[in-house]
Amino acid sequence: MAERKKTVVLLSGGLDSSTALAIAASEGFEAYALSFRYGQRHSAELDAAARVAEAQGVAQHVIADIDLRLFGGSALTAEIDVPKGRSHAEMGEGIPVTYVLARNTIFLSLALAWAEVLEASDIFIGVNALDYSGYPDCRPEYIAAYEQMANLATKAGVEGAQQLKIHTPLISLTKAEIIQKGTALGVDYALTRNCYDPSPEGEPCGQCDSCQLRAKGFAEAGVPDPLVQRFEVLSA
Amino acid sequence: MAERKKTVVLLSGGLDSSTALAIAASEGFEAYALSFRYGQRHSAELDAAARVAEAQGVAQHVIADIDLRLFGGSALTAEIDVPKGRSHAEMGEGIPVTYVLARNTIFLSLALAWAEVLEASDIFIGVNALDYSGYPDCRPEYIAAYEQMANLATKAGVEGAQQLKIHTPLISLTKAEIIQKGTALGVDYALTRNCYDPSPEGEPCGQCDSCQLRAKGFAEAGVPDPLVQRFEVLSA
Numbered sequence: 521m522a523e524r525k526k527t528v529v530l531l532s533g534g535l536d537s538s539t540a541l542a543i544a545a546s547e548g549f550e551a552y553a554l555s556f557r558y559g560q561r562h563s564a565e566l567d568a569a570a571r572v573a574e575a576q577g578v579a580q581h582v583i584a585d586i587d588l589r590l591f592g593g594s595a596l597t598a599e600i601d602v603p604k605g606r607s608h609a610e611m612g613e614g615i616p617v618t619y620v621l622a623r624n625t626i627f628l629s630l631a632l633a634w635a636e637v638l639e640a641s642d643i644f645i646g647v648n649a650l651d652y653s654g655y656p657d658c659r660p661e662y663i664a665a666y667e668q669m670a671n672l673a674t675k676a677g678v679e680g681a682q683q684l685k686i687h688t689p690l691i692s693l694t695k696a697e698i699i700q701k702g703t704a705l706g707v708d709y710a711l712t713r714n715c716y717d718p719s720p721e722g723e724p725c726g727q728c729d730s731c732q733l734r735a736k737g738f739a740e741a742g743v744p745d746p747l748v749q750r751f752e753v754l755s756a
Numbered sequence: 757m758a759e760r761k762k763t764v765v766l767l768s769g770g771l772d773s774s775t776a777l778a779i780a781a782s783e784g785f786e787a788y789a790l791s792f793r794y795g796q797r798h799s800a801e802l803d804a805a806a807r808v809a810e811a812q813g814v815a816q817h818v819i820a821d822i823d824l825r826l827f828g829g830s831a832l833t834a835e836i837d838v839p840k841g842r843s844h845a846e847m848g849e850g851i852p853v854t855y856v857l858a859r860n861t862i863f864l865s866l867a868l869a870w871a872e873v874l875e876a877s878d879i880f881i882g883v884n885a886l887d888y889s890g891y892p893d894c895r896p897e898y899i900a901a902y903e904q905m906a907n908l909a910t911k912a913g914v915e916g917a918q919q920l921k922i923h924t925p926l927i928s929l930t931k932a933e934i935i936q937k938g939t940a941l942g943v944d945y946a947l948t949r950n951c952y953d954p955s956p957e958g959e960p961c962g963q964c965d966s967c968q969l970r971a972k973g974f975a976e977a978g979v980p981d982p983l984v985q986r987f988e989v990l991s992a
Contacts, residue, residue: 582826582827584822584823584826585821585822585823586820586821586822586866587820587821588869590818590820590870591818591869591870591873622865622866622868622869622872622909622910623869624909625865625868625869625905625906625909626862626865626866626869628865629858629861629862629864629865630822630858630862632858632861632862633824633827633858633859633861633862634826634827636858637827656908656909656910657908657909657910659908661908662905662908662909665901665904665905665908666905666909668901668904668905669861669898669901669902669904669905670861672892672893672895672897672898672901673858673860673861673892673893673898673902674858674892674893
């Protein structure tokens with residue numbers, strides 16, 4: 521059997537990145553999953569990332585520490601209240617307060633470093649331009665500019681080796697399409713977490729933007745959310 | 757007095773970045789110095805960065821932890837021998853083994869995050885294209901691509917606020933010119949460190965590429981290296 525090409529996959533533990541990981545594998549890549557401990561208020565996401573990485577049989581899962589709290593800013597890392605119960609229209613207005621400063625730029629730079637070590641020329645990131653239009657670093661033009669920069673930054677770029685490619689298989693999909701695709705690939709969404717403000721047991725709040733987008737996606741996909749089902753069973 | 761514009765300055769504690777910091781201040785910026793603990797084998801550089809930051813009166817000095825050893829690779833972070841006694845011609849061939857993977861890409865991404873919090877639109881980095889031609893991420897075309905990407909990554913880029921500028925005041929200077937410029941601005945080079953393999957007391961080895969480039973620079977600038985003088989006095 522031919523050796524599979526290696527790829528670094530950014531894995532937050534949410535449904536998007538878990539689907540991107542399954543897509544990378546379905547395209548024949550050997551996946552190296554990279555997650556970040558960046559001063560999140562809760563460990564639910566990282567616990568989910570570890571479960572998803574194991575379930576999908578990645579070659580290696582690394583959790584890198586980057587303490588963005590050093591600089592302050594942003595709801596996901598600082599003491600700003602997570603907005604709840606907003607309409608979809610309200611979520612689409614401007615840049616969300618849950619925007620984490622330069623997050624994808626930082627995450628991709630670490631992925632690039634690991635790709636260099638692995639001599640991999642592919643990185644997968646589950647950014648999505650439709651549902652999160654407020655995040656500047658989820659846009660196709662940002663990804664294209666990052667790829668161009670990365671190809672000037674590295675040995676591979678200088679020595680004329682294979683060019684680095686940043687794969688964004690979800691970028692133009694709706695949340696419903698992502699869930700349908702992942703379901704077809706066997707992603708176990710009960711393992712994933714998206715809530716910005718879960719209970720200590722990891723139960724999603726159901727009210728934050730992320731929970732609402734997830735619920736809307738499952739409803740439109742015509743599939744029940746196995747995570748919600750699990751907590752309904754537990755509380756029944 | 758008008759409020760000074762803020763800037764983030766990448767500060768390794770070596771002579772280049774210490775000079776870049778002095779140049780930022782001489783151009784009227786209020787400097788926020790950013791250093792990294794990235795799995796270096798010794799703390800001499802970070803100790804130097806702290807001394808330089810204090811001596812130059814920065815507004816704040818942050819040391820961010822990023823453990824690049826997670827990924828392996830590169831002489832500065834892994835267990836590869838530092839080459840000694842190489843000629844200047846040998847140093848110019850190919851990419852040095854002391855190249856740290858994607859280093860400037862990672863450092864600039866954290867600087868970008870801090871700049872967003874500070875609402876600063878300027879970053880200073882002491883890269884130098886002449887003396888270190890082997891490092892792909894020290895070239896002007898790399899910096900230009902980074903700047904373009906960064907302006908697509910951030911709120912400022914989306915909301916049409918001031919564009920981010922990456923200042924590279926040393927990029928086309930020789931080491932001698934850097935030293936002359938820094939000396940004119942009052943930089944105390946006795947506080948700086950460049951050696952890849954210093955003694956436990958912080959004495960430069962004198963033989964690694966970095967020590968040789970520094971010695972050549974001071975010789976060509978016609979200025980004695982105060983750091984070398986200090987250790988000569990100590991050992992006399």
